[in-house]
Amino acid sequence: MYRKYVLKRVVYGILMYMVMIFIYSTLFNNVADKTTRAQIDEQVAQEIHRYKNLSPAQITTLLQTLKQNKIRQYHLDEPLASRIFWRSVRTITFDFGNSTIIRSSTGDRNVIKIILEALPRTIILFTTNILIVTLIGIYMGMYAARKPNGGLDRVNSMLTMITNGLPAWWLAMLAIMLFSYSIPIFPSGGLHVNPAPTGFKGVLDYLWHLSLPLLTLVILSIWSTAYLVRNIVLSNLQEDFVMAARARGISERKVLFGHTLRTSMPAIMTMAILGLFGSIAGNIIVEGIFGWPGIGNLYFIAVQQNDVPVLMATLAIETLFTMVGFIILDILYGLLDPRIKVGGKA
């Protein structure tokens, strides 16, 4: 029964992902076709160099045949619907091709390599942020829930609403202005000093460059996380089993971290997993302001340079991660709450 539920969920997720990729392909079809044609011309021109002792007439015919072959290979001679379909297929099978302008640090134009270069940087910054925020947030939220309307709770809910409409990039601008230019204790951006130091010094330098963006993100997002945890825990604290546990003389600490945290886990996990998988996309503007060359930054450069292969690939990968997050969540729900796997309506 459970296996069937999981299978159903995964298949549905894959279908959904395919639909999304189809939408992206449709959206970028025009530009992408042009890009592919330009790349074919480039490739053919390169290949023709290999045949040296040919007459000009032969070269022209060879050029034509090579080009025709390529165009057929990429289905560019087919009608619109079919072009979109084949582009979707290539994207779904991770065949992202080559970028038009953007290159990896080693000069490679393979889109997958470019993305794999940017992805770890984003993970180091944003996923670390989510981990720190979730851990501290759970702790803070629990304590806020223990004394609703107490000092910590009030400060926390106040800061949640203040940070609610606060753009992270604005805080980033302020942080750089204050801590990189007025009181220069942190670097204003980038991954490392130039030239990059090696060994232990390199690690220290990396951490030094990481600290200002990370601090900015943590300070901004910790309050709302704690507030969410507080709401979840508070609703559970009013349940009968908590009262029963208290009546049995179990210490408040144990009631909080033993009984209540456990029942609150599904909801907290939703928050954590969605945050974790969402963090892979990074933040386009914050990365730009801190000069942090991660996925968000890559995406914006791709938009600016009109580099559709990179753009498509980045969008596809972000969507994939979100999708996987949702699927994992649903599967875990089924594990934690047996009522869900039957598939009954809410």
Place this chain on the structure above:
Amino acid sequence: MILHDSLEGFREFWREFSRVKSGLVGLAILIVFVFLGVFGRYLIPFPDAQRHWHDITYWQDNPQAAPPVWFNLFSARKGAPSATLAAPKVTTQDEGNGVSLQTFTYDYNYVYDLAPRDIIIHLKGVGQVPFAVTLVRPDGLSAPLYQDQVQLSSSQSLRLSMADSSASNVVQFVTQSDSQLGNTLDPNLIKPIQVLFSKLDDKVLSRPQADKGKYQIQIQVLLLSPSIKLETPSVLISGYVSGLLGTDLSKRDLFTGVIIGIRWALIIGILTSVVSVVVGVLFGIMAAYLGGAFDWFLTRLYELIYLLPVLPFLIVISAIFKPSIWTLIIIICLFFWTGSFKTVYSMALQIKEETFVEASRALGSTKSRIMLKHISPILLPYSFASMALSIPAIIVYEASVSLLGLGDASIVSWGQILQAALSQGAVINRLWWWVIPPGLMIALMGMSFAFLGTALDKILHPKLKTR
């Protein structure tokens, strides 16, 4: 009767609302914002700024990147603020043959440490006139700043900037009083206005000391024939500090920009949230009540849009279509209706089974009547809260798109101001008065709606009410 009922309902609502302190604070801030949004144009020093935001000549008399006026309170060295010198003493001297010499004398009391950046003179009139400007210093020396023959026009005023045109005159003036000092000055390098307002000693270049006291600006015009006419010239001091929030690198008054931004933030936030919440509520009710294919389609659409990454998508669409602000609002609505859909959907599923709906159906009501007259009024209060709660994110999205230079450049939004700040190096040059206020306004407006929304949610949301 209905009026009485709704009045009573409102009174009850207000009794509950006034107990939530944060909601009251939010409401108060919001009222101030709405007031400034509506009447702001009467408070700002540059009322036409919205139309002329990118017009260089409109802002030309402001100083460049000047700190706000109140910065003087916190700084040991006080800067001269921008000012308009009015009410000149006018004397006319008849030189015979229809020729007359008109002298306008403006008093300027200089009590600051840091000199203004410019003295700007606007002239309007008819004909060609020989014209001279002299600055009389408190030490009695008079420095000639400008003399030339100028062509006046009655439609467009002639603008003369003393900082641009008086350098060699100032060097000459210094040389006359102290030839040794004068020789050290290079007309291409000095700031003439700063020299004029400083003590003339050997530190005039490195660390100028302000020469405080009463200055006089004299404008002398020779009217060669009675047909030549001249309106009273206007003299502006372009200050070291300027305006309530300073100016940016394009000399724009930032207080004006921030106040105009309020109107746009309110329009964008409220319009987008109202449209998207109304659409979300209607779709939610329709999906729940009509069911079947409708339910299936709307739920799939909801899931699809929920999966789309909002900001990347907004950016790509903005980059392709270069939307106006109205198009951008529609695009944001496409994403935001999902915010209220799911909750409304599950609530409507419950309401659908209530007896009064059944009764209404038995009486022969149409589906649209049941949905609009019976189901939506119950869900309406909930939608108010979710409108208020979605506004902060909407404002941030607009600002983000603008910050990347993809927004509608014809409006003066906070995002646009911050975009200019970021691209023109306000962060590196620590022009904090350019960076902090617009962002603070975004945060403050977001906060007021969040306070209001949370308070409404507490009172109106049936699930939370029981707590």
